[in-house]
Amino acid sequence: xxxxxxxxxxxxxxxxxxxxxxxxxxxxxxxxxxxxxxxxxxxxxxxxxxxxxxxxxxxxxxxxxxxxxxxxxxxxxxxxxxxxxxxxxxxxxxxxxxxxxxxxxxxxxxxxxxxxxxxxxxxxxxxxxxxxxxxxxxxxxxxxxxxxxxxxxxxxxxxxxxxxxxxxxxxxxxxxxxxxxxxxxxxxxxxxxxx
Amino acid sequence: xxxxxxxxxxxxxxxxxxxxxxxxxxxxxxxxxxxxxxxxxxxxxxxxxxxxxxxxxxxxxxxxxxxxxxxxxxxxxxxxxxxxxxxxxxxxxxxxxxxxxxxxxxxxxxxxxxxxxxxxxxxxxxxxxxxxxxxxxxxxxxxxxxxxxxxxxxxxxxxxxxxxxxxxxxxxxxxxxxxxxxxxxxxxxxxxxxxxxxxxxxxxxxxxxxxxxxxxxxxxxxxxxxxxxxxxxxxxxxxxxxxxxxxxxxxxxxxxxxxxxxxxxxxxxxxxxxxxxxxxxxxxxxxxxxxxxxxxxxxxxxxxxxxxxxxxxxxxxxxxxxxxxxxxxxxxxxxxxxxxxxxxxxxxxxxxxxxxxxxxxxxxxxxxxxxxxxxxxxxxxxxxxxxxxxxxxxxxxxxxxxxxxxxxxxxxxxxxxxxxxxxxxxxxxxxxxxxxxxxxxxxxxxxxxxxxxxxxxxxxxxxxx
Numbered sequence: 145x146x147x148x149x150x151x152x153x154x155x156x157x158x159x160x161x162x163x164x165x166x167x168x169x170x171x172x173x174x175x176x177x178x179x180x181x182x183x184x185x186x187x188x189x190x191x192x193x194x195x196x197x198x199x200x201x202x203x204x205x206x207x208x209x210x211x212x213x214x215x216x217x218x219x220x221x222x223x224x225x226x227x228x229x230x231x232x233x234x235x236x237x238x239x240x241x242x243x244x245x246x247x248x249x250x251x252x253x254x255x256x257x258x259x260x261x262x263x264x265x266x267x268x269x270x271x272x273x274x275x276x277x278x279x280x281x282x283x284x285x286x287x288x289x290x291x292x293x294x295x296x297x298x299x300x301x302x303x304x305x306x307x308x309x310x311x312x313x314x315x316x317x318x319x320x321x322x323x324x325x326x327x328x329x330x331x332x333x334x335x336x337x338x339x
Numbered sequence: 340x341x342x343x344x345x346x347x348x349x350x351x352x353x354x355x356x357x358x359x360x361x362x363x364x365x366x367x368x369x370x371x372x373x374x375x376x377x378x379x380x381x382x383x384x385x386x387x388x389x390x391x392x393x394x395x396x397x398x399x400x401x402x403x404x405x406x407x408x409x410x411x412x413x414x415x416x417x418x419x420x421x422x423x424x425x426x427x428x429x430x431x432x433x434x435x436x437x438x439x440x441x442x443x444x445x446x447x448x449x450x451x452x453x454x455x456x457x458x459x460x461x462x463x464x465x466x467x468x469x470x471x472x473x474x475x476x477x478x479x480x481x482x483x484x485x486x487x488x489x490x491x492x493x494x495x496x497x498x499x500x501x502x503x504x505x506x507x508x509x510x511x512x513x514x515x516x517x518x519x520x521x522x523x524x525x526x527x528x529x530x531x532x533x534x535x536x537x538x539x540x541x542x543x544x545x546x547x548x549x550x551x552x553x554x555x556x557x558x559x560x561x562x563x564x565x566x567x568x569x570x571x572x573x574x575x576x577x578x579x580x581x582x583x584x585x586x587x588x589x590x591x592x593x594x595x596x597x598x599x600x601x602x603x604x605x606x607x608x609x610x611x612x613x614x615x616x617x618x619x620x621x622x623x624x625x626x627x628x629x630x631x632x633x634x635x636x637x638x639x640x641x642x643x644x645x646x647x648x649x650x651x652x653x654x655x656x657x658x659x660x661x662x663x664x665x666x667x668x669x670x671x672x673x674x675x676x677x678x679x680x681x682x683x684x685x686x687x688x689x690x691x692x693x694x695x696x697x698x699x700x701x702x703x704x705x706x707x708x709x710x711x712x713x714x715x716x717x718x719x720x721x722x723x724x725x726x727x728x729x730x731x732x733x734x735x736x737x738x739x740x741x742x743x744x745x746x747x748x749x750x751x752x753x754x755x756x757x758x759x760x761x762x763x764x765x766x767x768x769x770x771x772x773x774x775x776x777x778x779x780x781x782x783x784x785x786x787x788x789x790x791x792x793x794x795x796x797x798x799x800x801x802x803x804x
Contacts, residue, residue, distance in 0.1 A: 160660070161653045162532055162632045166771040171750045175403065175417040177377035177424045189773050212653060214533045217566060217632075218769060219750075220375065220468040222484035240533050243502075243568050244468055248484035261653070300500065302360055313486070314386070317494045320355050320363060324391075324496055327354040327365050334589035334597040335367055336456050337394040338435050 146253040147310030151234045152280040153207030155290075156197055157268040163211055164218035165245060169227045182223055183230035202275035208235045210267050216245025216256075225252045235281045237288065239264055250303050253310065257281060257288060263295045283308060341607025343504045344573050345539040348479040348604065352462050354496055361498040367461040367478075369491050370447045371398035371434065373425040374752070375466025379489035380428040391495045393433040397456065398425060400439050401446045402752045406715050406742035409440045418753065432492075445718020445744045448472040448686035452556065453720055455585025459574035459601040464491055469686045469768065470569075471562040475555035476582075477574035477604045479539070482563060502568040503613040505538035506606075509546035511621035516802050518696070519554030520688060520766065520785035522546065522618075523561045524626035528636040530616055535567025538614060541606060542572050546620035552581040553692040560687045561768050564633035573605040625800040627673055628770045628783040630661035635770075637673065639788065639800055645669035664772050665780050666760070673798050676782065680763040681712040681739075681793040682775070683786055685749040688766035689717025691724050693786040698730040700790035700801050701737040707796035712739035713755060715747040739793065751776045764792040 173185030190196045197203060209228065215238035216224060225248045228236065236249065237257045249256045259267070270291050271277050279290040283304060288295045306313070317324075342350070355363040369392075376398070383389070390396060403418040413419035422439065429436035437443040443450065448469055451457040457473040463480035464470060466488040473480035487497055507526055527534075540562050542555075550558065555572050562570030579598055582588045589597040628636040629643050635658070637644070646658035646669065662669065667676070683689075683697050697714065706712045714734050716722040722744055725731055731741045748755040749767035751774070757763055759778025766789050767774075770781040782798060791799040 159656075161657050162634075164632070164769075164771045166750075166769065166774050170773055170777070171752045174374050175415075175421050175752065177381075177421055179378045179381070189777060214536075214566070217532055218468065218563070218771060220466055220482035220484050222375070222378075222466075222486060225484070240536060242566065243536060244482050244484060244563075248486065251484065251486035313498060314388070314490050314493050317363060317490065317496060317498065321494075323355045323363070324365070324494060328495075331365075331367075332597070332600065334593040335461070336458065336587040336589075338368075338397040338456065338587075339394040339433075 145251070145310045145312060148253055148255050148283050148307045150280065150282045150284060151207065152278055153234065154205065154275065154277065155208040155210045155267060155271040155279050156203045156206045157271050158197055158209055158211040159268060161212035162214045162217060165216055165221050165224040166218055168216065168224040169221065174221055174223050179226060180230065182227035186227040186231045207232055208237065208279050208281065209233050210264060210271065211236060211238045213239040213261065215241050217242035220244045222248040225249050225254050229254050237264060237267065250307060251313065253307060255281060255283060255307065257297050259288065259295055259297055266293060341610035343606045343610045343612065344477060344541055344571055344604055345479060345504055348460050348462070349501055351460065361500045363496050364462060364499045365496055366464050366491050367395060368451065368456055368463045369396045370451055370463065370465035370470065371396060372401050372447050372467065373421045374402045375485050376428065376488055377421065377424045378485050379492060380432065382489040383492055388493045390432045390434065390492045395495060396434050398429050398434050398436040399444055399447050399450055400425060402746045402750065404439045404745040405753050406745050406747050406755055409743055442719050445720065446686045446689060446746055448560065449689060449717035449721065452476065453718060455582055455588035458582060458588070459578060460604050464497065468563040469560050472556050472560040472686055474559040474562065474569050474571040475552060476578055477571060477601065479569055479571065481569040503538045505535055505540045505567065505614040506612040507540050507542050508615065508617045509542065509544040509620050510617065511546060511619050512549055513546050513620045513623060516787070516800065517623045517625060518785045518787060519550055519557040521623055521626040522620065523558045524628065524636045524783060525623055526618060527561060527565045527633050528626070529618065530565050532564065532632050532634040533566040535562060535565040538567050539569045539571060540565065540567045542570060547572055548575065551692060552577060553690045556690070557687055561633065564768060574601045625785060625788050627788065627798055629665065629667060629673060630658065631664055631770055631772050633768065633770060633783060635661055636783070639673050639798060641673060643667045643669050643671045643673065676798045677796055678762050678764045678792050678798065679710060680757060680761055681710060681789050682748040682763055682765040682767065683713065683789050684715030684717065684747050685767035686717065687768040688786050689715060689721065691721050693766065694721065694725045694730050696786040697790040698733045700787055700794070701739065702733050704737055704794045706738040706793045710793055710796050712793045713742060713748060714739050715742045716744050718744045748775050750774060764789050764798060
């Protein structure tokens with residue numbers, strides 16, 4: 145996983161709520177067995193509309209997606225995170241995320257930032273007024289800064305540490321292999337096996 | 340202080356708890372399908388890791404599989420590669436697989452309970468958000484992404500921050516003609532698609548107790564549509580009766596020990612929920628969705644809402660957008676909405692009781708001219724049972740298509756899909772834009788409403804026939 149400490153980039157205002165993972169990447173793109181090439185599928189249905197925000201020239205090269213509430217609801221597809229990252233996004237800001245999407249994002253180093261609806265509205269207005277506005281997302285300080293606005297955000301200490309170090313969960317868990325083995329000794333005898 | 344059902348199951352699976360770290364939770368059953376697993380197996384290979392517990396893992400082919408001509412190779416080469424990749428991975432890592440055509444094949448959330456692998460008090464995960472289905476047994480079951488699939492394959496555990504507890508209490512009894520699907524659609528309409536976010540929902544109350552296991556699975560299945568991490572129902576005699584005698588259920592003295600433990604899996608009287616919602620079942624009627632998220636639902640007797648009636652600006656804008664996508668005009672009675680496709684199936688409503696409900700309505704009736712009706716059993720076993728009961732004859736006589744098992748038109752990864760502008764009444768779980776095919780429009784309904792709708796070609800409840 146790519147480590148995340150501080151990122152500065154431009155924002156894209158996605159003025160929509162309930163952006164489910166079927167919109168982020170439609171199911172037809174999930175048939176790939178590799179981990180690459182998903183940027184082409186990002187919002188592929190919505191991108192057919194020339195006026196869709198990602199098609200507007202002033203937002204090309206932006207790295208921070210600013211969305212309405214309930215971003216990433218629905219399907220567990222991690223492909224949604226891969227598509228956003230491979231397209232170039234490092235951060236998604238929303239007043240509320242789908243739980244599975246948020247988990248997937250933190251496993252991959254895409255930073256989900258929860259900000260209140262009013263702050264998201266301010267950010268939308270700011271980048272719509274001046275798309276060149278630089279937004280800094282500072283995980284160390286747990287802050288988003290842009291054009292005179294400073295907004296704090298919550299993230300638990302452990303996830304923040306893991307993201308800042310770019311650590312892989314499996315490696316961390318395997319340090320406790322003995323505790324896993326000890327737990328397995330205690331499991332109830334009636335629990336089913338598949339083989 | 341007392342503990343909730345979710346607390347009890349969660350606490351019993353903590354392998355390691357340390358200050359400032361997430362808990363490490365043991366996983367009793369890992370379900371695998373072809374879509375969310377290939378990159379996880381690749382990750383294992385790259386790191387030189389094995390599957391820690393192939394004996395707690397089971398795989399099936401469901402999302403991509405065609406529902407006709409099973410003997411022919413899958414026509415779409417990309418789908419075919421994905422299915423073949425699962426076969427290679429299952430063989431390489433020693434995992435039991437139910438491939439297309441196998442009598443044990445089916446949708447991952449239908450086969451777990453059918454085999455008796457899903458039991459009360461277990462932790463169950465799958466790279467699939469509808470894993471919440473298994474919560475109907477009093478298991479803690481939730482969907483995960485591919486990185487977490489790889490983590491479970493490698494370690495049989497997951498780092499977790501404990502979700503909060505939410506109670507959805509459904510008092511009273513459901514009126515005749517009102518089903519588990521109507522109930523869950525009503526719940527989601529009430530609490531919204533983010534209403535359960537960060538929580539495990541426990542469904543409680545008289546109406547929940549009165550549901551069959553299949554109805555309970557329908558309710559828990561759509562917990563994710565309310566944004567919840569999982570949904571659970573305390574196990575009771577209905578649960579035990581369903582499990583007894585299933586291939587992987589405990590037997591003999593082990594059964595007795597298990598039941599004794601399972602009976603302890605209920606929320607203590609003095610436990611406190613972080614959030615509670617109460618619903619009166621007796622006021623419910625058949626429910627349908629009108630929009631593009633599962634929270635945009637109403638009783639079938641009502642009309643398409645006017646976006647101006649929403650006070651919240653975000654909801655208003657979402658409604659405007661949804662009506663534009665759905666091609667609907669405010670004020671149109673929902674009963675007047677014409678449908679061209681009816682889909683019966685999915686992990687929400689693809690079990691035998693669902694098919695019986697459809698057959699009851701279709702018996703002696705015909706699917707309306709110009710309406711295509713697809714009936715897709717949730718598993719090959721469900722298919723066999725339906726045929727044993729003669730349900731397939733009723734479907735075919737009515738003019739419906741009787742297909743093989745799979746996810747099918749729920750998410751249109753196989754050839755079963757809507758064309759742009761087509762409108763379906765679907766017993767599945769998501770009415771998202773394009774979910775059933777690009778440009779397709781979906782109304783979520785119960786199996787009984789799906790069947791009545793097929794007969795008239797408009798959204799219809801059986802009582803209207």
